[in-house]
Amino acid sequence: MVMLKLFFIFLAICIAEPAKILGIFPTPAVSHFTLGFRLMKELADRGHEVTMVSPFPQKTPIANYTDVAVESMTEALDEYKKDFFNRETMCFTRKIKFIHNMGYSLTEKLLSHDNFQKLLKSQAKFDVVIVEYFLAEAILGVGKVFDAPVVLFSSLPSYSSSNNIFANPAPSSYVPHILTQYTGYMDLGERFVNLAYNTFDAFYKYYYMFPLHDKLLKTYISKDLDLEDVMHNASLILLNSHPSISEPVPHVPNMIEIGGFHVKPPNELRLDLQMFMDEAVEGVVIFSMGSNLKSSDFSEQKLQAVLKSFGKIKQRVLWKFEEDSLPGLPSNVKLMKWLPQQDLLAHPNTKLFISHGGMLSTIETVHYGVPVIGIPIYGDQKMNVAKAERNGYAISVPFQNLSEEKLSGALHEILNNPKYADNAKTRSKILKDQLVSPMDTAVFWIEYAMRHKGSHHLQSAGIHLSWYKRNMIDIIIILTVVDILLFLIFYYIIKHIIHQISRIKRRPSKKYKKLEKD
Numbered sequence: 001m002v003m004l005k006l007f008f009i010f011l012a013i014c015i016a017e018p019a020k021i022l023g024i025f026p027t028p029a030v031s032h033f034t035l036g037f038r039l040m041k042e043l044a045d046r047g048h049e050v051t052m053v054s055p056f057p058q059k060t061p062i063a064n065y066t067d068v069a070v071e072s073m074t075e076a077l078d079e080y081k082k083d084f085f086n087r088e089t090m091c092f093t094r095k096i097k098f099i100h101n102m103g104y105s106l107t108e109k110l111l112s113h114d115n116f117q118k119l120l121k122s123q124a125k126f127d128v129v130i131v132e133y134f135l136a137e138a139i140l141g142v143g144k145v146f147d148a149p150v151v152l153f154s155s156l157p158s159y160s161s162s163n164n165i166f167a168n169p170a171p172s173s174y175v176p177h178i179l180t181q182y183t184g185y186m187d188l189g190e191r192f193v194n195l196a197y198n199t200f201d202a203f204y205k206y207y208y209m210f211p212l213h214d215k216l217l218k219t220y221i222s223k224d225l226d227l228e229d230v231m232h233n234a235s236l237i238l239l240n241s242h243p244s245i246s247e248p249v250p251h252v253p254n255m256i257e258i259g260g261f262h263v264k265p266p267n268e269l270r271l272d273l274q275m276f277m278d279e280a281v282e283g284v285v286i287f288s289m290g291s292n293l294k295s296s297d298f299s300e301q302k303l304q305a306v307l308k309s310f311g312k313i314k315q316r317v318l319w320k321f322e323e324d325s326l327p328g329l330p331s332n333v334k335l336m337k338w339l340p341q342q343d344l345l346a347h348p349n350t351k352l353f354i355s356h357g358g359m360l361s362t363i364e365t366v367h368y369g370v371p372v373i374g375i376p377i378y379g380d381q382k383m384n385v386a387k388a389e390r391n392g393y394a395i396s397v398p399f400q401n402l403s404e405e406k407l408s409g410a411l412h413e414i415l416n417n418p419k420y421a422d423n424a425k426t427r428s429k430i431l432k433d434q435l436v437s438p439m440d441t442a443v444f445w446i447e448y449a450m451r452h453k454g455s456h457h458l459q460s461a462g463i464h465l466s467w468y469k470r471n472m473i474d475i476i477i478i479l480t481v482v483d484i485l486l487f488l489i490f491y492y493i494i495k496h497i498i499h500q501i502s503r504i505k506r507r508p509s510k511k512y513k514k515l516e517k518d
């Protein structure tokens with residue numbers, strides 16, 4: 001009997017109902033799509049029927065995987081792209097406005113897209129909708145359209161906007177805003193600046209962006225919906241972070257870290273690359289500024305600095321460079337327009353990774369335990385590199401300061417001091433030491449949201465409070481007013497008493513007066 005029961009349980013697990021899953025990954029950036037595709041492809045491989053909205057449709061069909069192409073999304077980013085290199089000179093209010101406005105443009109572009117509108121009106125049924133959450137509040141209305149739980153996916157660690165959706169505590173005293181270059185260890189001045197970032201971000205979001213998103217929601221999804229309602233109706237969020245890479249910070253129970261889930265077992269290298277790597281007796285330095293930035297856009301001065309620094313080291317260098325050639329290239333350097341980054345990082349001869357400090361690159365380098373020279377430019381890159389530096393496996397050479405002297409100094413230090421490689425290996429061990437693999441964790445929670453028709457039982461009560469109540473601003477105001485009143489009452493009582501005493505003193509007693517008259 002028991003055996004039979006066990007058999008049926010086993011059977012039920014093996015042939016778990018394949019579900020219909022909608023994925024919405026609209027950000028037109030290869031790094032964002034890489035993550036979304038990895039997740040959705042895995043769900044398809046595990047037997048679910050996947051529909052994927054993205055700007056990057058597949059060229060060859062994949063089983064269980066249907067594309068809804070929104071290729072024109074790239075246009076929404078064009079006007080922002082030209083500012084990428086300049087962003088670091090912006091003051092913090094402009095930086096914050098920049099990312100929110102970019103998020104808004106992307107959201108509008110998606111919601112107004114013909115193919116997306118067709119999907120919304122198609123009466124299609126889904127068991128769960130996975131939305132890449134990147135400053136795109138209005139998109140969350142899709143949960144209502146398909147009457148399905150919404151699982152959010154973030155390519156970033158938790159930050160101000162996702163914290164807001166799930167009412168996750170993130171005190172300015174030790175959780176740095178994602179656009180700062182701080183770690184959790186801030187001095188008084190830095191905490192002031194961090195508070196300024198967070199406060200401006202909250203105000204701008206609540207009083208400028210949210211009304212705009214509410215309008216988008218009403219225009220493109222349904223005029224009966226309210227932004228607050230759909231926003232806090234999200235079931236859970238999968239975060240592309242882990243304490244080995246980001247920092248240990250508070251998370252409410254429906255924020256789940258799956259950082260490292262996209263890393264695959266390494267593929268074999270192309271023959272010429274394999275030889276290049278194998279024959280590098282002194283090791284290899286990998287240099288890539290990621291998929292969005294082009295090192296071929298560096299100024300002449302910066303290119304010269306890089307070339308001269310590379311010419312001085314005995315290691316070989318593999319450089320992701322987007323043009324065919326570069327004059328004055330030292331003989332130990334090989335240019336390639338595209339690098340199989342993960343497979344190269346996995347090679348035992350890889351000694352160092354020179355990176356822009358993007359989230360994916362940071363995770364991959366930690367996974368394979370390779371130390372880093374970070375050349376951060378914008379967004380979360382400065383913070384990623386600052387954390388890596390604090391964890392002892394990286395040296396930061398910010399893009400503005402990139403010179404032959406700075407880069408050569410960093411190369412010399414990191415290639416000759418074994419502590420960086422040791423720390424990178426320690427981090428790698430922490431990342432890999434998990435009860436369940438990050439990918440299995442991700443799939444579990446997506447299926448969990450489906451099984452329970454949403455996971456609203458995991459939501460903290462904080463989501464029902466507006467931001468000022470959540471941060472106890474209302475109580476602080478009441479206490480301040482009461483304090484001021486008490487102070488005033490006390491002040492007038494004392495003043496009155498002092499006045500009386502001095503009057504008594506000044507007025508001679510009657511007896512005394514009588515004596516005077518006599």
Ligand SMILES: *[C@@H]1O[C@H](CO)[C@@H](O)[C@H](O)[C@H]1NC(C)=O
Nearest residue numbers: 144147148149230233453454
């Ligand atoms: C809230 O989520 C549930 C599923 O978890 C869905 O059925 C419902 O339509 C959603 N409501 C809104 C207002 O988004």
